[in-house]
Amino acid sequence: MTPLAAYLVVAALVFAIGLAGALTRRNAILVLIGIELMLNAANLNLVAFWRYGPHPEALTGMMFAIFSIAVAAAEAAVGLGLVISIYRHARTTDLDQMNRMKG
């Protein structure tokens, strides 16, 4: 297996774990953790392609990864703020119990 393929397989594994967590857990915070794992796996792909692809001096993959990290941080802040707000309102973080749109 070439180095790039090895990194891609690791990233695919982390992505699948994050997807499984986001799809199967009941707690909203764990779903956000799963989404963070998926974003991190995508970042690993971007950096791996930057390292082994042609023209690394253009820094394209690296820039994608840095902007992706910044957007993921904003997503985590807003997502966790929403979870806290919903908890204050409905007294639960269980997604199966969040079944009302009306406050």
Added chain:
Amino acid sequence: MSPVFYLVAALTVAGGLAAVLLRNLVHCALAVTVSFAGLALLFLSLDAQFAGFVQILVYIGAVAILVVFAILLTRGSELPSGEIFSRTWIAGLTIAAGVFALLGWAAIESARALPAQTAAPAATVHDIGQALVGRYVLPLEIVALLLTSATIGAVIVAMHEKEPSR
């Protein structure tokens, strides 16, 4: 691939698995921090020093702390009494396994066609800074705007609203 790569990859995957499977939410947050650290080490092993240290600063320093704050503010540190997986967990697991099978098959099948530059690229922080304020200055400004609005939005959403007399 060196044994160090396999060790770090195993650490990353084990951290992710523990984060998804453990029952106690605080343990999950610690496990996902281990996974973030493993990913930072993988970035460093890819000669992306800047991305690796940004990963440590942003994910271990900020996102993990935010997750712990959210867990403590929602009393997630108490052990959940009921089932921790949703009723449709078999469908979710099947979808995740299918996605992994597809991605892994694509990566291994196309291994020979993938680019394989061996020389380590020289990306100093100076180069990255030049690129950020040169070619990528518009995305940088947009990200600055996004982070500002996200911070204000998160504060407003999570702010304790003054309840009128019940």
